[in-house]
Amino acid sequence: MTTVKVKGMSCQHCVKSVTETMEKLGAKDVSVDLLTGDVKFEEPAPIDKKAIKEAIDQIGFEYVD
Template sequence: MSEKTLQIKGMSCGHCSARVEKALNAIDGVTAAVDLEANSAKVTLLKEVSDETLKAAVDNVGYEVVGIK
């Protein structure tokens, strides 16, 4: 199990953060919690998930990952 923090650009309201959280949580092995004020998502990985997979999930709902730590 590991954790990553995604910096996300473009979220401006609770609806935005809910869409991102739903998209990330739909990935098998991922548990995510989005912090709208910090423009970030804390992601817990229960199995190996690539950064590209996480970015694609966020991109597909209209937002941009600008960093992963």
């Protein structure tokens, strides 16, 4: 399981947006912890961190490396 940090989430709508975005990138079993900002997921195929950052930025949140 891979974990990344995302800042700026404050509600379940935010969680849904991040989850859907990660799934579009190919992530499976996405789990978002609103309090810590942890986004955990399985990678059937490796997902480029630059692609994650760009996708998260596009929906208005901050990917923390």
